[in-house]
């Protein structure tokens with residue numbers, strides 16, 4: 001099956017089925033329920049003056065939010081990317097395109113990616129390619145996907161959980177770090193490595209920082225589950241083994257909240273994976289993230305109109321403002337100093353890995 005058709009299947013399943021990590025508590029599995037912000041009954045700031053703007057790689061964002069990489073590579077994705085990009089431009093938040101592999105394989109698919117830069121000429125745009133493709137096609141391909149959309153950064157995705165469940169998956173993970181190191185040294189723009197729903201550990205983050213990456217997107221467990229998406233695909237085609245694997249590994253990975261702490265402190269961190277409201281955003285920043293990425297909640301809105309996307313993002317930004325107000329944060333810089341209490345499974349996880357919770 002070619003990449004373009006597989007991407008459309010993924011898109012339909014994400015829009016129509018419940019593909020998020022399966023909750024077995026009242027809280028999301030991303031771990032945000034274990035993270036507590038301390039209410040300040042006397043915040044001593046004027047909510048009207050709260051400034052949510054931030055800088056990331058020297059670009060100003062009106063809020064610490066990125067529309068996470070989702071799509072492109074099939075004619076039906078053109079309008080989706082167009083609407084996402086118009087929303088990003090109107091709100092001045094960042095945006096990533098989905099894997100550009102389909103356009104490398106078939107240049108006719110380029111327009112569904114290029115529309116993002118055309119519709120959002122001034123916002124921070126991330127190109128996207130898989131680490132496995134990088135090992136095969138190298139720096140020239142990396143430069144090509146960047147040039148295709150005049151990107152501000154290249155994000156390289158890691159998705160070995162999904163690959164291991166797809167029968168056609170690419171499961172040769174050898175040589176990825178070497179390929180990432182080479183791209184980091186030869187590309188003139190920042191390289192971000194991102195997971196896609198299974199999180200990044202301290203050990204992997206250390207190897208990536210050593211390889212020269214400029215930022216890490218934790219892509220943690222607790223939001224979209226690619227094992228889940230593959231379980232649905234497998235069921236549809238009667239592939240019993242892949243369906244079984246998808247179900248067993250549905251919630252595999254490092255929860256987003258824990259992954260932020262595993263990765264923070266060395267290079268900027270983007271928190272993606274189950275970020276669903278402005279409180280999750282503030283908790284992520286309080287844990288040490290610099291930006292938050294949101295994917296799945298924007299997919300259905302993007303199938304309708306730009307305004308539907310804007311509605312969701314404006315809501316998240318307003319929630320962030322209320323949370324900042326109640327924590328006494330006038331701006332994003334002051335978020336770094338707020339007390340954050342870590343409890344429950346996330347605390348146990350971090351203690352198990354000898355992190356100093358304080």
Ligand SMILES: Cc1cc2nc3c(=O)[nH]c(=O)nc-3n(C[C@H](O)[C@H](O)[C@H](O)COP(=O)(O)O)c2cc1C
Pocket residue numbers: 010011014068069070071097098099128156157194195196197219222223224272273274275293294295296297299
């Ligand atoms: C429909 C869809 C398609 C995606 N395609 C890509 C992709 O091509 N490349 C990539 O790096 N991540 C991709 N992702 C992963 C997201 O960027 C993100 O890391 C993940 O979905 C977790 O965020 P969420 O819980 O907010 O959805 C995709 C996500 C969705 C929902």
